[in-house]
Every structure is written in C-alpha cells, then in structure tokens.
Amino acid sequence: MKQSILLIGLFWLFSIGIHAQDGYEYLKLEDMAGFEPQAGNWQVVGDVVVDPRVDPHATHEPQPKKKKKRGKQEEAPEPIRVTSGTGVLINLPTEEQKDNLLTSWQHGDLILELEVMMPPGSNSGIFLQGRYEIQLFDSYGVRLPQFSDIGGIYRNWEQDIQKSYMGKAPLLNAAKAPGLWQSLKIDFKAPRFDEAGNKIANARIQEVVLNGMVIHKNVELPTYTGGQISKQEAPMGPLLIQGDHGAVAFRNIRYKKMKEGQAKLGPLQYEVRRGRFESEKQFFEEGEVVASGETNTLTYEVADEPQHFGVSFTGKLTVPDDALHTFRLHLGCVGVLKINGEVVAEGYNYAEGSVALSAGAHDFQLIYSHFQAWRGKRLGVQVATANSYWQDLHAFSSFPPGGSATAPILVEPGSEPRLVRAFARHPDVDGLLTHAVGVGTPEGVHFLYDQTAGSPVSMWRGGFVDATPMWHDRGNATFNPQGLVQYLSAAPSIAIKGQAKSEVITKGYQLDPATGLPTFNLEVGGVAVQDQLKPEDGSALAREIIFPEGVLAEVQAATASQIEALGAGLYAVGDKQYFISVPAGMQSEVRSLGPDQQALVITAPAQKISYLLIW
Structure with a gap:
C-alpha cells in the first residue's frame, strides 16, 4: 500500500510541473549561464588535469594540452591542462584577468553541493550570500587545520570588537591531494530580520561535509567574514566564488533553496488504552480505554501509564504547499501513521514514508504502542519536503534530541x-x-x-x-x-x-x-x-x-x-x-x-x- 501511495504521489508531482523531485536545481555548466559577466578568467571546459607535482603559481599561465609527437622527448609536466567541452567550471587567473564570480541568482537558506579540484598551493573560497566565506585551499597533509585551510570559516579584519570575527577551523582536515576531485556540501541558514529590517538572528552554518567527513556542525556567524561584497547583512544575496587568489575547478554543482517547515497539527483527539499491543488491530479490539481527551500537543505523555499502553491521535494536519511530504517516526516500540486514511509509515523503533499532499488540511491518525517494558518511552514525528527543513510535530519532552547512550570506544x-x-x-x-x-x-x-x-x-x-x-x-x-x-x-x-x-x-x-x-x-x-x-x-x-x-x-x-x-x-x-x-x-x-x-x-x-x- 505504501509503495502505491508513493507512486501515485510521484505521478501527481510531475503532473503539476515540479521540475525536480529532490528539490535541487542544477548548474549544467554548458556555458556561463547562471553567472554575472566577468573578465574572462572563468570558463567552461570539458575536463581538467592538474599535476600535483607542479605548482602553477611558480610557472607561466596554464596552457591547453599538446599532443606528443612520436619519437619526441616528453615535455616537462604542465601544471594544468584543460580539454574543450562542457561540464567543468575552471578559474585560470592572470594579472589582467582575475575577477570573482557572482551568481545571477540570490539565495537565503541554502544547501549547496559540488565537487572542487585544488591545484598545488592554490587558494579560493565560496561566499554564501557573498558575505560568509567557506575557505578553499590546498591543505593536503596539514595535521592541525586552521580557519585558513580548506573548509574553514574565514575570519574578517575588523578592528571594532563588535564587528570582529576570528574565523572557525574545521573539526579535522578532510582534504585530498591537489589534483583530485573533492566533494563539498554546505547547509547554510541566512540571518533573520524583523519587519523593520533589524537583525533578530545570526546566520548559521548548520553543517559542512568535506569528502564525506563532517567538519562543521551548528556554527553561528555573528557577522560577515573578510572579502565580502557588502558589510550590510541581508536576507538574500548571491553566491560568490573567489577568483583572484589562484586556479580552481568545479563540477556537479547543485543547490536547493530551503525554508522552515510550516506544517500545523491539531487540535488532536486522543485515546489511551491499557495493554500490550503489537498491531493496530490489537489496539482497537483488545485495548481497554483508560483516558481520552483533546490536546494541541503531540506527546506520549497524555498516557499516564508506566508501561504496556497504547495511544491514538486523530485530527488535522495542515500544510502550506503542494509537495511530496516525507514523515519520520521515532518510536519506543511500534507505531503507524495514516494520512487521509492511508498508511504512510509504520514500524518498530523507526519508520519513514512519503505521500504527496496538496496545500490545505488533511486527516491525520497516529497510533503508538509501548508494549515492551525494557524499551524507553518515546514518540517523535517529523515532516519535511524537498525544500523545507525537518519540522518536529511532537513536543520536545516526547522525543528530546540526544546522541547515543553509549560512549564510543x-x-x-x-x-x-x-x-x-x-x-x-x-x-x-x-x-x-x-x-x-x-x-x-x-x-x-x-x-x-x-x-x-x-x-x-x-x-x-x-x-x-x-x-x-x-x-x-x-x-x-x-x-x-x-x-x-x-x-x-x-x-x-x-x-x-x-x-x-x-x-x-x-x-x-x-x-x-x-x-x-x-x-x-x-x-x-x-x-x-x-x-x-x-x-x-x-x-x-x-x-x-x-x-x-x-x-x-x-x-x-x-x-x-x-x-x-x-x-x-x-x-x-x-x-x-x-x-x-x-x-x-x-x-x-x-x-x-x-x-x-x-x-x-x-x-x-x-x-x-x-x-x-x-x-
């Protein structure tokens, strides 16, 4: 049943013209579309080969690859060779041409994913909203990374202590050798402003992942970093890629513009039944109702029972947009979630499922059963779309955040x-x-x-x-x-x-x-x-x-x-x-x-x- 719901949802999504189910927009890099005009140091090519043994900053301007003639002695390795075509964005700066690159589009909250290649000794950076820099640097072999190494959040140089920011080093050095493709993912939340334009929340780096390793987690940015396009923080701004410090190449660039989840749940009618229920059928046929009522909060705590109980919630879930909605259930034992009478997710300990919903109110039903005394009581429900962050529908106390109960060995x-x-x-x-x-x-x-x-x-x-x-x-x-x-x-x-x-x-x-x-x-x-x-x-x-x-x-x-x-x-x-x-x-x-x-x-x-x- 869940599979059929998902297939129906996907058909419905495509029928209303949503271009990408995952919410990402892709820079195809067939040309320089998506970017502002620049001096010419940025170009689209088909491939790039960087020799890690040769520092391009100690040589002349990089040249295209030349074919080797038979019998001729092999030439000295070139630091950077490019092949014509599409799919790779490269910066080859000279003294005359060394512009930064700005996108022609702006963003607020953003998830950005790409691959980057650093030549030996090279230096660049990605500026979120043109104001907050994630450093790009050839940091291969560095044992104790600083804010100036790859993935670091760069500092600024303000003398006023109220505006000064000293940067943030990555948690570890996850750099690959120069000349290799490196994966980078940045999850950024823009600063918040009230109706009068006053900043009420700082920008935040939710996570940075370099080559599969988390190097930043939940870092607040009280102000802009150095090299910014403006010292005035704003809700929106373009991406900027630094072009005046050294050669750098990118490919497989994709991004999605995010927003906070705005689903609303409730009021909810609940029933508490005493017994050990391993299925929905047992809950309704064998359970003794010991409490019922109405609540605006989704929590197992409406059941004042130490163990061996179940609780059902029914009500309305209101969503603001037509979209494929994904639900996560965090369960101390078992649970099943139904939307509009259809099962979306069910399981033991954890369950996940998706359903296409139109903007408006939908029937919501959740049954949670705690039938094993040794299991901790917990109930969490989260919802997200491709372009909205995970939103908790439950009370904090019903599923408080926390790590593993076991210290790592x-x-x-x-x-x-x-x-x-x-x-x-x-x-x-x-x-x-x-x-x-x-x-x-x-x-x-x-x-x-x-x-x-x-x-x-x-x-x-x-x-x-x-x-x-x-x-x-x-x-x-x-x-x-x-x-x-x-x-x-x-x-x-x-x-x-x-x-x-x-x-x-x-x-x-x-x-x-x-x-x-x-x-x-x-x-x-x-x-x-x-x-x-x-x-x-x-x-x-x-x-x-x-x-x-x-x-x-x-x-x-x-x-x-x-x-x-x-x-x-x-x-x-x-x-x-x-x-x-x-x-x-x-x-x-x-x-x-x-x-x-x-x-x-x-x-x-x-x-x-x-x-x-x-x-």
Missing part, C-alpha cells in the same frame, strides 16, 4: 602502530571480509589489509578506528574507520606470470621490531611473497611486495572505470579519486579489462615491486 595508535583484527565491510563485496587487519600508525595514515585477497582494500587519514560495534555489548566484530577513507579494489592484486590464476593463501604476518609495522606473508601461486605497507611523507602510503629471486610477477595496483597516465609514472585512478605513483625502474601500463573497466599493472625485473598511493 575509540582506538588510536599512540607512539607505536596499532593492529586490530576484525570483520570489515567493503562497497564492492557482498557480506563481510572475514580476515581483515586494520593497521593504525602514529603518522595518522592507516589502512585495512584483507589477508584472504592479499591486498590493501582501503586507506584513510585522521583518527584510527571506532571499535564500538566490535566491543560494546555482544558486538558484531566490525569497526568503523575514523577518517577520510579511500577504498581500493577488493580483488587479489598479486599474480605470478605464466599462471592463469594465482591462488592466494595467507601465512599470517610478523611485526618489524624497528617500526612495529606488519609484513604480511602470503603464498601466491605456490610462491612465497612478502607484502609491506608504510606511511610516506606523512600523508601517502607506500607499498612494497618482495618475491624470491628468479620469480616473474606482476601487481594489479588499481582497477577502475578510468585510469589516466599523467606522465613520469603518475596515474589518476577512478575519475581522479586518487593517484598512484610508480617509481623509476618499474614497468607500468594501463590494461583494458572490458568496456568499462581498466587495470594499472606494475611489473619489475628484480625481486621487488613498489608504488605509492596518494589521496
């Missing part, structure tokens, strides 16, 4: 490496990796090694692991990495030449007495192999595989839909998600595994194959 390496054996999840694997070892290092560069495949399967920087899922209560033998995770291929990566398939058998690992890091012992195709990984330069991960003398082997260092050779042994993997650097003396090539899959294969004439993972 965090494991850090300290002054020596730390190993945690566990089951592990991987996005390319159904089920769990059952012979995984997490290796944490004092440098803050960590990795997960799958002994069954004989390969590293993920790597991350930051904190090591949250072992709460493993060690709290009965546990499930898994942990969660506490940093910027980059997943690698989960397939076996080492092969012996001449063998159709080299079976991998783990032989455990041994710890290096000097470093405390493990060397993984494998038998690959009947050949003894040693696999070692260690931090490099405080941010990267070096891998070295050692074979017996006379054995010819190869390592499939990466598999992805796209692998680009950037020259001098550097490869960009997975549409520029991470780099692999192959040192001189190693032979490397990109092989096709099919229409949509490529592999980077490394071989060596000696007993050792090594390469560097950079993300």
Whole structure:
C-alpha cells in the first residue's frame, strides 16, 4: 500500500510541473549561464588535469594540452591542462584577468553541493550570500587545520570588537591531494530580520561535509567574514566564488533553496488504552480505554501509564504547499501513521514514508504502542519536503534530541602502530571480509589489509578506528574507520606470470621490531611473497611486495572505470579519486579489462615491486 501511495504521489508531482523531485536545481555548466559577466578568467571546459607535482603559481599561465609527437622527448609536466567541452567550471587567473564570480541568482537558506579540484598551493573560497566565506585551499597533509585551510570559516579584519570575527577551523582536515576531485556540501541558514529590517538572528552554518567527513556542525556567524561584497547583512544575496587568489575547478554543482517547515497539527483527539499491543488491530479490539481527551500537543505523555499502553491521535494536519511530504517516526516500540486514511509509515523503533499532499488540511491518525517494558518511552514525528527543513510535530519532552547512550570506544595508535583484527565491510563485496587487519600508525595514515585477497582494500587519514560495534555489548566484530577513507579494489592484486590464476593463501604476518609495522606473508601461486605497507611523507602510503629471486610477477595496483597516465609514472585512478605513483625502474601500463573497466599493472625485473598511493 505504501509503495502505491508513493507512486501515485510521484505521478501527481510531475503532473503539476515540479521540475525536480529532490528539490535541487542544477548548474549544467554548458556555458556561463547562471553567472554575472566577468573578465574572462572563468570558463567552461570539458575536463581538467592538474599535476600535483607542479605548482602553477611558480610557472607561466596554464596552457591547453599538446599532443606528443612520436619519437619526441616528453615535455616537462604542465601544471594544468584543460580539454574543450562542457561540464567543468575552471578559474585560470592572470594579472589582467582575475575577477570573482557572482551568481545571477540570490539565495537565503541554502544547501549547496559540488565537487572542487585544488591545484598545488592554490587558494579560493565560496561566499554564501557573498558575505560568509567557506575557505578553499590546498591543505593536503596539514595535521592541525586552521580557519585558513580548506573548509574553514574565514575570519574578517575588523578592528571594532563588535564587528570582529576570528574565523572557525574545521573539526579535522578532510582534504585530498591537489589534483583530485573533492566533494563539498554546505547547509547554510541566512540571518533573520524583523519587519523593520533589524537583525533578530545570526546566520548559521548548520553543517559542512568535506569528502564525506563532517567538519562543521551548528556554527553561528555573528557577522560577515573578510572579502565580502557588502558589510550590510541581508536576507538574500548571491553566491560568490573567489577568483583572484589562484586556479580552481568545479563540477556537479547543485543547490536547493530551503525554508522552515510550516506544517500545523491539531487540535488532536486522543485515546489511551491499557495493554500490550503489537498491531493496530490489537489496539482497537483488545485495548481497554483508560483516558481520552483533546490536546494541541503531540506527546506520549497524555498516557499516564508506566508501561504496556497504547495511544491514538486523530485530527488535522495542515500544510502550506503542494509537495511530496516525507514523515519520520521515532518510536519506543511500534507505531503507524495514516494520512487521509492511508498508511504512510509504520514500524518498530523507526519508520519513514512519503505521500504527496496538496496545500490545505488533511486527516491525520497516529497510533503508538509501548508494549515492551525494557524499551524507553518515546514518540517523535517529523515532516519535511524537498525544500523545507525537518519540522518536529511532537513536543520536545516526547522525543528530546540526544546522541547515543553509549560512549564510543575509540582506538588510536599512540607512539607505536596499532593492529586490530576484525570483520570489515567493503562497497564492492557482498557480506563481510572475514580476515581483515586494520593497521593504525602514529603518522595518522592507516589502512585495512584483507589477508584472504592479499591486498590493501582501503586507506584513510585522521583518527584510527571506532571499535564500538566490535566491543560494546555482544558486538558484531566490525569497526568503523575514523577518517577520510579511500577504498581500493577488493580483488587479489598479486599474480605470478605464466599462471592463469594465482591462488592466494595467507601465512599470517610478523611485526618489524624497528617500526612495529606488519609484513604480511602470503603464498601466491605456490610462491612465497612478502607484502609491506608504510606511511610516506606523512600523508601517502607506500607499498612494497618482495618475491624470491628468479620469480616473474606482476601487481594489479588499481582497477577502475578510468585510469589516466599523467606522465613520469603518475596515474589518476577512478575519475581522479586518487593517484598512484610508480617509481623509476618499474614497468607500468594501463590494461583494458572490458568496456568499462581498466587495470594499472606494475611489473619489475628484480625481486621487488613498489608504488605509492596518494589521496
């Protein structure tokens, strides 16, 4: 029934002309539409390649990629190469052309999502309403980020203490290496003003997420930051992207303009029934009514019962707009929500469902049952649309906000490496990796090694692991990495030449007495192999595989839909998600595994194959 309601709702939405169910508007970047005119440093291109080894600020203006002639010596790497086309917005400033970029549209509350690429040493920023800057900077490898690092909320330079703002550093450094695409999401609430134009609430950064890591949460902005278009705060303003500090590229830009939820619930008629009800049918057929009345507040507290009770609410829900409305139920046991007589959400502990509603009043019915004495009593109902924030329909005391009742069990390496054996999840694997070892290092560069495949399967920087899922209560033998995770291929990566398939058998690992890091012992195709990984330069991960003398082997260092050779042994993997650097003396090539899959294969004439993972 719920599925049919949703399908009917989607048909209804499209029939009334709503262009995007998710509420987002997209900048297609086919041209500069959506932006104000500028000097020409901003342009739309088809692709951009940034060499992380070359600082563009130490060279001349970036030039388009040139084709290499056969037999001609390879030219020195260019810092930035662009390909004509559409889909990527890039800023290539010069002394004569270095304008900031302003949108031709304005916003108040806004959720903004995009991908950004920073060249080495580059600097830019996104100014919400043209007044509040989220910093963009090449912060790769920074251990203690400041407000001036990527994701930081920038300061201003006012001397008046009433107008001064000293900025806000990100909670952690979630930066990727220069030349890689980085995801950024900003949830911004504009300042509020009364009818006379007086500010009654400050602007607020509700959340900033960089590369999947939350770096700001609920930060109030008492005033503008530096570099603003105006020192007069306002309800609306354009986005501004800084263009005078350095090169920067963007793609997949989308945004949605938000507003506060304005649904109204009540008055409500309620009935309290005593008993242990696990279904709506039991509630009405077996329950004894012990209390009833009218309330303007949705709360389980109308039932003055210690346990084993149910309560039903009926009334009207009034919504201001034609839209698809999504409801969340937070339940201490079970509940079911009906709108206009149809089930929208039902479940145990938590439930969610959507229904298309027209502006106006609708029949509302909610049944909540607390039938397990050990479960805490709670009842929360929230509603949102694609362009309105989640709105609580319940009383604060009925479902007060709060985090987990369990303190996290965090494991850090300290002054020596730390190993945690566990089951592990991987996005390319159904089920769990059952012979995984997490290796944490004092440098803050960590990795997960799958002994069954004989390969590293993920790597991350930051904190090591949250072992709460493993060690709290009965546990499930898994942990969660506490940093910027980059997943690698989960397939076996080492092969012996001449063998159709080299079976991998783990032989455990041994710890290096000097470093405390493990060397993984494998038998690959009947050949003894040693696999070692260690931090490099405080941010990267070096891998070295050692074979017996006379054995010819190869390592499939990466598999992805796209692998680009950037020259001098550097490869960009997975549409520029991470780099692999192959040192001189190693032979490397990109092989096709099919229409949509490529592999980077490394071989060596000696007993050792090594390469560097950079993300």
